[in-house]
Amino acid sequence: MEIALLFTDWLGKPVWMWLGFISIVIALLVFDLGVLHRDNREIEVRESLILSSMYISLGLLFGAWVWWQLGAEPGMNYLTGFVVEKTLALDNVFVIALVFSFFAVPRKYQHRVLFWGILGVIVLRAIMIGLGATLVSQFSWVLYIFAAFLIITGIKMLWLGDKEPEIGNNPVIRFVRRLINVTDEHHGKNFFVKKRDPVTGKLAWFATPLFMALVMVEIADVIFAVDSVPAIFAITTDPFIVYTSNIFAILGLRALYFALSAMIQRFHYLKPALAVVLIFIGSKIFVADMLALEKFPASVSLGVTLAIITAGIFYSLWRTSRTGAPQ
Known part of the structure; x- marks a missing residue:
């Protein structure tokens, strides 16, 4: 009976596939926090690059397994989603x-914020992807709304350029400060600390800047998920491919952060390339309809996506190679 349950279909795939994927994710999280980062310390760029390479390799290996197990089209859809999400x-x-700069989060505690932030991301993405899959299965026209949204988002990204978000004026920060006690001083690795209330003089729990940074990291992911979830559904509506490609791309974000944060300006022209990718992914649904295609070819989608992003990376590195800043 138990073995039969493993082969039961759930969201389009056997239960054993989902359990296998979840087991890999849990093992990676335990390894990350329990082995690699038991002590709070700064992560150097070299270590960040090594860990990032490991996570990217694991994501690509999983994609190769999807290709072998499910076929070429699901494999290419997974790789396209993985590249776009990355x-x-x-x-x-x-x-x-x-966010880290605004809250003056020490580098040795940044990994702690990112780790718990990723746990929240895994749950939030599961909810959003589940809702998206339900909507698409019940109302196929929702895909056209997703596609139109991606096109508008891409055009907006090209139009606005590199306008920075205003962290200090964020309404979420003001709401949290009204809801709970917040202290402006850091207290080591603690998200909450017990101290005397300056008004009542009684001991009370206060949220630290580390917790506020965690809240903003989660909010940032919700905002980015509004782009990434429609993007992956415009590539494929298979919940397994959608979720696994998203999570494998996000899992390496913690490691990737410490390398990229030190040289983010070198990728100045990647954002316009990403905007073009979003416009392309949104447009291909309408193009497929105009050409009377059942589906836009997965190989073309993957090839065009890789070409645009690769061009953006190399153009950025070329333009910033002499000064280290956009010319």
Whole structure:
């Protein structure tokens, strides 16, 4: 009976596939926090690059397994989603760097914020992808709304350029400060600390800047998920491919952050490339309809996406190679 349950279909795939994926994710999180980062310390760029390479390799190996197990089209859809989500994560890195700077989070505690932030991301993405999958399965026209949204988002990214978000004026920060006690002083690795209330003189729990940074990291991911979830659904509606490609791309974000935050300006022209990718992904749904295609070819989608992002990376590195800043 138990073995039969493993082969039961759930969200389009056997239960054993989902359990296998979840087991890998849990093992990576335990290894990360329990082995690599038991002590709070600064992560150097070299270590960050090594860990990032490991996570990217694992994500690509999982994609190869998807290709072998499910076929070429699901494999290419996974790789396309993985590449798009990984590139979107670069923009997320920039916002996280602003959050850490605003709250003056010491480098040795930044990994702690990112780790718990990733746990929240895994849950939030599962909810959003579950809702998206339900909507698409019940109302196929929702895909056209997603596609139009991606096109508008891409055009908006090209139009606004590198306008920085205003962290200090964020309404979420003001709401949290009204809701709970917040202290402006850091207290080591603690998200909450017990101290005397300056008004009542009684002991009370206060949220530290570390917790406020965690809240903003989660909010930032919700905002970015509004782009990334429609993007992956415009590539494929398979919940397994959608969720696994998203999570594998996000898992390496912690490691990638410490390397990219030190050289984020070198990728100045990657954001316009990403905007073009979003416009392309949104447009291909309408193009497929105009050409009377059942689906836009996965190989073309992957090839065009890789070409645009690669061009953005190399153009950025070329333009910033002499000064280290956009010319």
